[in-house]
Amino acid sequence: xxxxxxxxxxxxxxxxxxxxxxxxxxxxxxxxxxxxxxxxxxxxxxxxxxxxxxxxxxxxxxxxxxxxxxxxxxxxxxxxxxxxxxxxxxxxxxxxxxxxxxxxxxxxxxxxxxxxxxxxxxxxxxxxxxxxxxxxxxxxxxxxxxxxxxxxxxxxxxxxxxxxxxxxxxxxxxxxxxxxxxxxxxxxxxxxxxxxxxxxxxxxxxxxxxxxxxxxxxxxxxxxxxxxxxxxxxxxxxxxxxxxxxxxxxxxxxxxxxxxxxxxxxxxxxxxxxxxxxxxxxxxxxxxxxxxxxxxxxxxxxxxxxxxxxxxxxxxxxxxxxxxxxxxxxxxxxxxxxxxxxxxxxxxxxxxxxxxxxxxxxxxxxxxxxxxxxxxxxxxxxxxxxxxxxxxxxxxxxxxxxxxxxxxxxxxxxxxxxxxxxxxxxxxxxxxxxxxxxxxxxxxxxxxxxxxxxxxxxxxxxxxxxxxxxxxxxxxxxxxxxxxxxxxxxxxxxxxxxxxxxxxxxxxxxxxxxxxxxxxxxxxxxxxxxxx
Numbered sequence: 046x047x048x049x050x051x052x053x054x055x056x057x058x059x060x061x062x063x064x065x066x067x068x069x070x071x072x073x074x075x076x077x078x079x080x081x082x083x084x085x086x087x088x089x090x091x092x093x094x095x096x097x098x099x100x101x102x103x104x105x106x107x108x109x110x111x112x113x114x115x116x117x118x119x120x121x122x123x124x125x126x127x128x129x130x131x132x133x134x135x136x137x138x139x140x141x142x143x144x145x146x147x148x149x150x151x152x153x154x155x156x157x158x159x160x161x162x163x164x165x166x167x168x169x170x171x172x173x174x175x176x177x178x179x180x181x182x183x184x185x186x187x188x189x190x191x192x193x194x195x196x197x198x199x200x201x202x203x204x205x206x207x208x209x210x211x212x213x214x215x216x217x218x219x220x221x222x223x224x225x226x227x228x229x230x231x232x233x234x235x236x237x238x239x240x241x242x243x244x245x246x247x248x249x250x251x252x253x254x255x256x257x258x259x260x261x262x263x264x265x266x267x268x269x270x271x272x273x274x275x276x277x278x279x280x281x282x283x284x285x286x287x288x289x290x291x292x293x294x295x296x297x298x299x300x301x302x303x304x305x306x307x308x309x310x311x312x313x314x315x316x317x318x319x320x321x322x323x324x325x326x327x328x329x330x331x332x333x334x335x336x337x338x339x340x341x342x343x344x345x346x347x348x349x350x351x352x353x354x355x356x357x358x359x360x361x362x363x364x365x366x367x368x369x370x371x372x373x374x375x376x377x378x379x380x381x382x383x384x385x386x387x388x389x390x391x392x393x394x395x396x397x398x399x400x401x402x403x404x405x406x407x408x409x410x411x412x413x414x415x416x417x418x419x420x421x422x423x424x425x426x427x428x429x430x431x432x433x434x435x436x437x438x439x440x441x442x443x444x445x446x447x448x449x450x451x452x453x454x455x456x457x458x459x460x461x462x463x464x465x466x467x468x469x470x471x472x473x474x475x476x477x478x479x480x481x482x483x484x485x486x487x488x489x490x491x492x493x494x495x496x497x498x499x500x501x502x503x504x505x506x507x508x509x510x511x512x513x514x515x516x517x518x519x520x521x522x523x524x525x526x527x528x529x530x531x532x533x534x535x536x537x538x539x540x541x542x543x544x545x546x547x548x549x550x551x552x553x554x555x556x557x558x559x560x561x562x563x564x565x566x567x568x569x570x571x572x573x574x575x576x577x
Contacts (some may be wrong), residue, residue: 074506083150083163084237090146090170091239092305095297097139098177098504099382102132105320107182109503111534112496112510113325113518115309116356118367120319125523126535126563130542140178141190147192157383160232161223162245168220169252172213173384174261179206180508181538182566184555187212190225200451200548203555206569210263214256214274221252221285240297240384246286251295253278253285254390261393262512264402265481265572272402279403288387293415295386301379309370309501310378320375321367324353325516326500329493332453333444336429340422341500342368356534357521373425374501383502388417392495399487408447411491412440418498441543445494450486453493453516478514478533478573489515511536511571528561533576535563 050432050483078156081174094335098104106123109115147167154164178185187209189201225232226246234243241247264271278285290375299307312319322342330338331351338351346365347353356369391414398407418437422429430436477483482492492515499506510518520531539562545552558566 063346081149083153083167084235085148086146086153087163087166087234088237088239090143091297093139094143094170094174094180095299095382096308097136097143099297101312101499103136103181104501104503105309105312107503109501111518112499112503112506113126113323113356113516113534114500114503114506115320115326115370116323117319118321118354118362118364119317121357121361121523124505125521125525126357126528126561127525128539128562131482132478133539134541134543136538137178137182137544137559140174140189141186143174144171145191147174148523150523160234162225162228162232162234163426164247165220165223165252166234166238166248168216168223168331169248169255172220173255175209175213176255177504179209180262180568181292181504182540183566185209186551188437193440200551201323203551205555207263210259210569211270211306214259217252217259218277221249221256224249224252224253240295247288247293247295249370250286250288250293251385254287254385254393256285257287257390257393261396261402262508263570264400264429265479265512266570268402275397275403279397279405288324288385288390291387291420293387294421295384297382297384299379299381301377306378307380309375310380313370313375314378315398318364318369318396321364322351322353322368324355325518326349326497327353327368327562329453329497329516333493334439334442335497336419336435336439337497339424339427340373340425342371344368356518357523359523373422381501386417386421386498388414388421388498389495389505390414391417391577392491392498396488399485399491400481407487407491410489411447411494414491414498415445415494418494445490447487447490452486452489477517478576479512480572480574482513482515488513507534508568510534511568511573514573514576528563531561531564531577533573536565536571537563539563 049083054359105115106117108449110117110124123129147170151164151171152159154167175185175187179187183206186201186202187204189198189204192198223354224245226249228245234245236243238244238248241251256274260271260274260278278287299305301307306314309320327338327342329335330341342351342353344350345368347363348366351368352366354362374380393412395407395410395414397403398405398410402569419430419436419439439445444453444571477489482488492509492513496506496509496515499509510516514533518534519535520528524531537559540552540556564577
């Protein structure tokens with residue numbers, strides 16, 4: 046542990062290098078330049094990404110709330126879309142600080158004698174962060190993003206999300222092909238990798254699982270392109286392996302001491318108790334009689350009832366009346382930041398097979414996904430299952446069983462009570478806005494279980510809500526009156542206000558249709574109809 050903390054102290058140099066601008070020219074001896082080693086930079090990036098995007102701001106204050114998982118029960122302005130300009134700027138900038146540091150690794154390793162495995166990890170993680178960024182903002186600087194360093198271009202153009210996705214799929218394939226799973230000693234990735242501990246085979250699985258995620262995400266807008274990627278991966282499992290068990294889950298383990306504590310647990314560690322469970326998650330888990338309920342949430346102190354809060358409620362509740370987040374997630378300083386779970390891969394496969402994008406057993410993949418998610422918590426107290434014999438009964442419940450058309454009674458499933466979707470009168474009040482998902486109860490079941498499994502991965506859960514419209518999540522009741530004319534949670538995150546001031550022409554060029562900062566412009570892959 047002492048070595049890890051010392052390493053974190055040292056790696057601050059990497060972040061400093063990335064953002065000092067002209068100051069570095071004064072402080073670096075041109076006759077004896079110092080270059081941060083790749084291992085140092087990698088540790089810095091993994092730790093910072095886990096703290097920033099597994100942290101309370103973008104994840105729990107905003108993304109998880111818009112996804113219907115976790116929301117603020119105190120200081121709830123963010124859940125009502127009352128932005129803080131500094132936070133919006135900061136989130137945008139941090140994407141590029143991380144990517145700039147990963148570019149330094151690539152520069153270090155692409156020379157003769159470099160480590161191709163280290164370079165591959167940097168390329169994979171770079172694509173992962175770009176996917177975060179574009180799925181939040183849509184068009185972003187990509188091809189010109191760092192030309193300030195080479196061409197002194199300080200006003201980069203914004204590339205379309207479609208072009209970014211297509212390039213990232215190529216980069217991820219290149220990275221996967223680059224990996225040597227039996228490297229010579231000098232190409233071994235050391236303990237600097239604190240996500241997978243230098244296990245390069247798991248990074249290869251991560252790369253191809255990310256390709257699969259992106260292919261499915263774009264499949265409603267470009268089915269042919271998605272099928273080509275899917276067929277290449279699922280048709281060549283030896284060459285392009287994917288996550289194959291919970292042992293492959295990509296997650297950052299926090300030490301739990303000093304300044305290295307899991308962010309949500311750290312936020313709940315003092316006298317402030319800002320976070321609680323969303324009513325959508327509580328309602329779905331309750332209707333499903335889901336054994337993950339006591340892991341994801343705790344009964345309200347006031348009466349022992351599981352009771353969530355509508356994200357961005359019009360009034361702030363009495364704290365004891367709302368279910369707190371479960372102990373495993375919110376009271377575990379040595380907890381985890383999640384990047385990719387094996388359960389997600391099985392749900393991706395289930396959707397692929399159900400829609401005929403590749404041949405396979407959709408029900409088996411669905412059951413494997415549910416099982417994997419349940420098995421993540423077998424050792425958690427209170428845990429959802431104590432042995433394998435309890436999983437089969439859950440899978441057989443009418444609202445869970447793949448071949449049973451019965452669904453959780455939310456609005457699109459025929460329930461006249463619109464409390465859980467919370468959308469105003471008018472268009473799409475009671476129905477799923479993704480036509481393909483609306484027409485197929487099996488796709489709805491896959492979407493529900495995938496959404497449940499993504500708990501604490503707010504960025505991914507919100508993306509899936511926007512892609513599938515499962516569950517239906519309306520706008521915050523406490524939002525400003527100027528934002529009244531909307532029937533869904535936001536479709537995007539705002540562009541940085543600093544960018545609008547500095548790079549206004551390029552921001553303006555890609556801002557057509559954006560209204561109220563958060564709506565009007567759907568993601569390239571979001572084919573829901575009538576969403577506003």
